[in-house]
Amino acid sequence: MEEGEFLQQLKSARAEARASFGEGGEVMLVEKYIVRPRHVEVQVFADKHGNCVALGERDCSVQRRHQKILEESPAPNLDDVTRLDLWDKARTAALAVGYVGAGTVEFILDKDSGEFYFMEMNTRLQVEHPVSEMVTGTDLVEWQFRVAAGEILPLTQKEIVQRIQERGAAIEARIYAESPEKGFLPDSGTLVHLTAPKTDEDIRIDAGFVEGDTVTEAYDGMIAKLIVRGDDRETAIRKMELALQNYEVVGLSTNIEFLKRLCKSPAFIEGDVETGFIEKWKAELFDPITVKPEVYVQAALGISASAPTPAELPHGGSLGFGHSGVERSFFFKSLDALNEKEDEVVEVQIFQKDNQLFDAIIKRKGEETQTIENIVSSPTSSSSKTTLTTFFPGARVDTVVVQDPNKDNKITVFQHGGKTELVLVSPTWYEKALGIKEATASVVAPMPCKILKNEVKEGDKVAKGAPLVVIESMKMETVIRSPQDGVVKRLAHKEGDKCKAGTVLVVFEENATE
Known part of the structure; x- marks a missing residue:
């Protein structure tokens, strides 16, 4: 803890102690x-x-x-x-x-x-x-x-x-x-x-x-x-x-x-x-990692194996495991905050050459296009989960691909004892269309919570990292800090309110993101 944070942390600790032990239970003890x-x-x-x-x-x-x-x-x-x-x-x-x-x-x-x-x-x-x-x-x-x-x-x-x-x-x-x-x-x-x-x-x-x-x-x-x-x-x-x-x-x-x-x-x-x-x-x-090409390929094959109807496909067309000459493209973005290329969009093209036989092309910005030929993959699907045994040139990879029905287009890949979370995105990745610029002008609740305290008021100028709201969830207090320098336009909730994950907590003036 920095010296400047002491009074704020002391206030928070006293409030927690008072809530648990009543008045008089918030005395601070100094120990070795x-x-x-x-x-x-x-x-x-x-x-x-x-x-x-x-x-x-x-x-x-x-x-x-x-x-x-x-x-x-x-x-x-x-x-x-x-x-x-x-x-x-x-x-x-x-x-x-x-x-x-x-x-x-x-x-x-x-x-x-x-x-x-x-x-x-x-x-x-x-x-x-x-x-x-x-x-x-x-x-x-x-x-x-x-x-x-x-x-x-x-x-x-x-x-x-x-x-x-x-x-x-x-x-x-x-x-x-x-x-x-x-x-x-x-x-x-x-x-x-x-x-x-x-x-x-x-x-x-x-x-x-x-x-x-x-x-x-x-x-x-x-x-x-x-x-x-x-x-x-x-x-x-x-x-x-x-x-x-x-x-x-x-x-x-x-x-x-x-x-x-x-x-x-x-x-x-x-x-x-x-x-x-x-x-x-x-x-x-917390050393960043790079998602390997095989993970993206397995995600694409896993989605294909679930065999949605053409009308349900986000990119059009279909890809089965019993017909040759079928081609389909996927666009993935990693959700892993430890991915060193977190914001990149990776394109995977899958070509079905024969029953359970595929070629794959992986395109990543700033890297040479990679082609993997003669991939043999046999899937087993049930509801939102697909199990794949895939033979890449020189390696066998057993994979589980799970599509979360509660979170649109989220794909989770388990292989080699590791977990990778991806999101299936549209071919055109426009910030404005997806509301990213608007989202950065506000701060949202990262989880369902109760508002314990608003640390700022409307009209306040705040610096990046300054405390905005104190929330409580899962028996723990969490301080939500400002992601940027800006001016507080609106506080969406008062102390004691309960909020769902993703609920806007603080709105900045429009020029806050410039």
Whole structure:
């Protein structure tokens, strides 16, 4: 946070505290500042007979918006002396208050000094408790029932230590409905396509939604948890990456692609984690990509395989998988904000030479036209989804192409364990006709939300990046900032109003875009 933002952030924090705890609950506390903190917590369990055990520690340092994304156990690069000291302090804290049941004692660990500091104790099982279950071979929910019934803890501390040594490492990834490339902005919508990784004794999914469900803005954006175990940390990371490659979601934005990048990050693989990890490695984690030609070709073949009638085709003509001599052109634009050529329109021409045999021509601005000949593709279509097995010269590519019925002309392509979002555009790409110039003269709600505060008033001159509106969605406050220098012409909503995604919030004077 910049110094100039402090008062605004303090005001926001006080309002949130007051809403949660009432008047008097908004007092600001000043605490010791740790330059490179790690978030490490210990899972404890106590019974009614005076016994208390620590079921290992979890590192929860990889966070965004001060909320956890990845949790793992054991904590990487933690010496045994510090580890056992953390366990001992956590157990001591629980015993000191006569605690009974499951609890989590949380600490801030200073990476520079090695010192750690008590932060809080959560008197319950937390979201990340499956990580501890994986490395100890336990069912902590069952333990809660047994302890509540007056039984003695099922395992001693010595037995737990032995299990942790035998069972290796576990990692949990939180699957969120959000757009990491847009500042982890929450998203909502209907899950029109959902394919999850296969589970086994080392891969677990705790999910709250299935295909067809709607994720609303009224609740937290987490839609599932993916937990994996490996004989060591390196194996666990690799299993996590492979499982994420088999996770397919269409209908709303998720952090799955971002999680894949995290798993490939050299710093994460080395265990060099801290709560500022994402900001520190931002350039690497959000490094732009180029959409490969094969992705556009597969999108075109997938659309063709759905076999719409000629009247329904946006570009006219038809392309079947049983007739030769048919030609059709498609125009795609990438929706991926990490695409280094985000605004380009790519033309793909498909020529059907024979049954399931095609040639393709890909045209991109500033590049030589590329021709791929003798593509063999066999599709299987159902409703809005097409599965393709395509043989390009020298490579076989298995692809799933999904057309979102709730978002006109949006195409999602899954192949090689990656996801690419495209939009099918008209052959003539005119800004004026599509209203792009008009859209830039206003600011819209990025998601369904409630207006908490208008930071400006009509007639105000604002600079690019200045706060305009504070909204609330999925239990989080988000500041909507000005995309440009300009003059506020109109505020479309007052505080307390509820808005749909895409609703205009602020309108600028007409010369704001000049």
